[in-house]
Amino acid sequence: MLFEYRFVADAQWSSKIHDPVNLIRCLPGLKRATETADGGFALAVGSRLGPVRLDFEGTAQVEQRQPQWWRAVVVLKERMAGTVYGTFDLFGLPQSEVKIQAEVNLEGRLAEFAQPLVKRKVQEIFGEFQENFVRMAAALSEKTVYGKDG
Numbered sequence: 001m002l003f004e005y006r007f008v009a010d011a012q013w014s015s016k017i018h019d020p021v022n023l024i025r026c027l028p029g030l031k032r033a034t035e036t037a038d039g040g041f042a043l044a045v046g047s048r049l050g051p052v053r054l055d056f057e058g059t060a061q062v063e064q065r066q067p068q069w070w071r072a073v074v075v076l077k078e079r080m081a082g083t084v085y086g087t088f089d090l091f092g093l094p095q096s097e098v099k100i101q102a103e104v105n106l107e108g109r110l111a112e113f114a115q116p117l118v119k120r121k122v123q124e125i126f127g128e129f130q131e132n133f134v135r136m137a138a139a140l141s142e143k144t145v146y147g148k149d150g
Contacts, residue, residue, distance in 0.1 A: 001103070001104050001105070001106075001118070001119065001122070002101075002102070002103055003100075003101070003102040003103075003104065003119075003122050003123075003126070004099065004100070004101050004102075005099070005100045005102075005123070005126040005130070006093075006097055006098065006099045006100075007097070007098055007130045007133075007134075008095070008096050008097055008098070009096055009097075009098045009133060009134055009137055020062035020063070020064075020070070020072075021033070021035075022136055022140070023062055023070060023072065023090070023133075024041055024043075024060060024062065024072075025132070025136065026129050026132035026133045026136055027043070027045060027129065027132075028047070028124075028125050028128035028129060028132065029045045029046045029047045029125075030043070030044075030045055031044040031045060031046055031055075032044040033060075036059070038061075039061070040059055040060060040061040040062075041059065041060045041061075041062070042057075042058075042059060043056070043057070043058050043059065043060055043074070043076065044056070044057055045058070045076060047121070047125075049081075049110075049114055049117055049118075049121055050117055052081075054078045054081050055078060056076035056077060056078045056084065057076070057077055057078075058074060058075045058076035058077055058084075059074070059075050060072055060073065060074045060075075061073045065089075067092075068091060068092035068093075069089065069090070069091050069092075070089070070090045071087065071088070071089050071090075072086075072087075072088045072090075073086070073087050073088075074086045074087075074088065078110075080109065081108060081109050081110050081114075082106060082107050082108020082109050082110040082111060083106070083107040083108055083110075084104065084105075084106055084110065085104070085105045085106075085107075086102055086103065086104045086105070087102065087103045088100060088101070088102045089101045089102075098130075098133070100126060100129070102122070102126075104118070104122060106118065
């Protein structure tokens, strides 16, 4: 499934996002993110899909492809529900617009039974990511403006 989502952020967001940890922290439902020896992250993410609570474990690799282009490759597994594979590209566009393109593939029971719910859930997750991202960029701005970083 392919998705695209756009939103407006702080005009200087790209200059503040130097550390992929900041992007990982924007993930909705993030319970734990631990850096791994290979520069990636071990993740624990919780989510609801309808009345069902899902607790995923997985990995993420985040890299900066170009100054305004970040890519995250995420694999999340839930023991009973199945596996989510996702490639997420985050682009900085003119007028402070941020575009996220995502390709999400499902295996297991998620693929069999949850297809109709997944599209709606992905849009919800993008909205939550946007809120977290904008809040994080504003917090980084505040630290920079008031000399709180480094």
